[in-house]
Amino acid sequence: EVQLVESGGGLVQPGGSPRLSCAASGFTFSDYYMAWxxxxxxxxLEWVGRIRLKRESYTTEYAASVEGRFIISRDDSxxxxxxxxxxxxxxxxxxxxxxxxxxxxxxxWGQGTVVTVSS
Amino acid sequence: QSALTQPRSVSGSPxxxxxxxxxxxxxxxxxxxYVSWYQHxxxxxxxxxxxxxxxxPSGVPDRFxxxxxxxxxxxxxxxxxxxxxxxxxxCSSAATYTYVFGSVTRVTVL
Numbered sequence: 303e304v305q306l307v308e309s310g311g312g313l314v315q316p317g318g319s320p321r322l323s324c325a326a327s328g329f330t331f332s333d334y335y336m337a338w339x340x341x342x343x344x345x346x347l348e349w350v351g352r353i354r355l356k357r358e359s360y361t362t363e364y365a366a367s368v369e370g371r372f373i374i375s376r377d378d379s380x381x382x383x384x385x386x387x388x389x390x391x392x393x394x395x396x397x398x399x400x401x402x403x404x405x406x407x408x409x410x411w412g413q414g415t416v417v418t419v420s421s
Numbered sequence: 422q423s424a425l426t427q428p429r430s431v432s433g434s435p436x437x438x439x440x441x442x443x444x445x446x447x448x449x450x451x452x453x454x455y456v457s458w459y460q461h462x463x464x465x466x467x468x469x470x471x472x473x474x475x476x477x478p479s480g481v482p483d484r485f486x487x488x489x490x491x492x493x494x495x496x497x498x499x500x501x502x503x504x505x506x507x508x509x510x511x512c513s514s515a516a517t518y519t520y521v522f523g524s525v526t527r528v529t530v531l
Contacts, residue, residue, distance in 0.1 A: 339522075348424075349522060
């Protein structure tokens with residue numbers, strides 16, 4: 303059974319730099335693109351970014367709203383995905399989902415971790 | 422990248438059909454056939470219902486179907502069931518290898 307379990311959320315001050323983690327199991331993690339999707343309170347889903355495979359040099363893409371502030375990385379030896387969030391703004395308050403990307407669709411999602419940016 | 426445009430809400434009685442539209446541009450929905458649809462119940466993980474415009478993952482009831490014409494994609498639920506109530510999002514690949522989601526549609530079963 304595919305499982306994605308996020309951690310690392312919580313209350314963060316503006317300008318803070320938390321790192322979210324996602325522990326994956328039930329599939330060959332290194333074979334899949336992985337992504338982060340977020341949902342701000344009362345808002346819709348927003349794609350944050352993705353990371354490709356080792357053979358593709360772990361290249362990444364990001365939404366314009368987080369480009370230059372967020373960094374996605376992965377450790378295939380630990381079946382883990384990460385989201386380093388820098389220079390957080392109140393607008394980054396959201397539930398952050400770890401997502402498996404498979405041929406242009408998001409086929410498995412975690413339960414999400416809440417990040418609240420507030421002083 | 423602006424969110425794709427979806428109606429805020431649609432509703433129908435059990436057994437009826439409802440259709441949700443998803444309007445984008447030639448840079449996303451109209452660009453390729455990589456439109457997917459997600460059902461989201463509050464507090465739960467979203468679930469893919471349709472991918473590649475009109476394909477259903479295994480386990481998704483065949484009352485869910487998808488289509489696309491130009492820059493607008495659509496999700497139709499035929500024979501609405503109470504468990505279909507929830508939030509629905511379209512999603513499209515876009516230029517520069519990114520994705521854009523729709524603005525959410527709340528489906529209400531009357």
